[in-house]
């Protein structure tokens with residue numbers, strides 16, 4: 347399928363790369379882009395061969411936010427009726443395979459929220475994160491107040507959201523917003539290698555690991571630990587557990603089959 351506002355590629359077996367592609371608007375998220383992103387994720391979810399997705403933008407911007415030009419004239423009734431952004435956000439929330447954000451340049455407003463919807467963020471040294479909605483007279487609307495606060499804590503989240511200031515990559519790493527920072531010219535190679543590594547593991551185990559980490563945000567500690575124990579037990583029902591452990595004992599690389 348061909349899209350206009352995103353580009354999709356399969357750079358290595360098991361990996362789908364999705365690039366946001368509205369360079370004229372610093373990849374601002376308009377309805378078409380969110381719709382196409384949702385469709386690309388549907389395709390990746392349905393294809394058993396896809397094991398990991400990388401979401402990226404350009405050197406200048408991951409995404410500079412929701413498209414202000416598209417949003418500016420909308421009324422309350424329209425926003426409510428179309429349930430602005432809800433479908434796209436929920437599509438990513440329920441995506442069951444790992445999705446990594448590779449962020450260079452601006453990740454602002456909805457762009458920062460989109461990155462936070464991914465499983466983890468790898469930042470180029472040029473990355474700049476922010477929730478500048480306050481400067482437009484609004485508030486974050488795709489989970490920014492909730493996810494940023496969980497990731498960086500109340501003090502820094504309040505500082506970012508109430509002032510609209512940007513955080514550079516080093517601060518974002520110190521604060522726990524991003525998993526690591528890499529030189530800008532290495533960003534994509536680094537993240538694609540990470541994705542290829544994940545794509546080589548036992549797919550059911552990968553999906554269960556993702557589900558378990560996500561559960562840490564939704565459950566109590568005891569319920570999360572109980573769920574972890576159960577899923578750990580359940581992994582012994584798969585050939586891939588036997589293969590992974592035998593390969594270790596035999597000192598050879600494991601060949602996972604997804605069974």
Ligand code: DAK
Pocket residue numbers: 370371372374375410411412413414415429430431432452454455456457478479482484485486487488
């Ligand atoms: N929307 C539309 N166009 C944008 C844009 C955006 N967010 N950001 C940049 N552009 C466009 C600019 O208008 C410009 O287009 P032309 O004027 O050339 O036609 C082009 O991209 C290049 O931008 P600049 O000329 O401004 O480039 P600079 O390098 O000078 O500045 C900048 C880069 C990123 C600092 C600046 O563009 C900027 O401040 N952009 C806006 C950042 C921002 O405020 N983002 C937050 C948007 S509000 C909700 C869901 C979601 C949201 C809210 C509610 N619900 C479900 C309820 C989300 C809201 C937001 O994200």
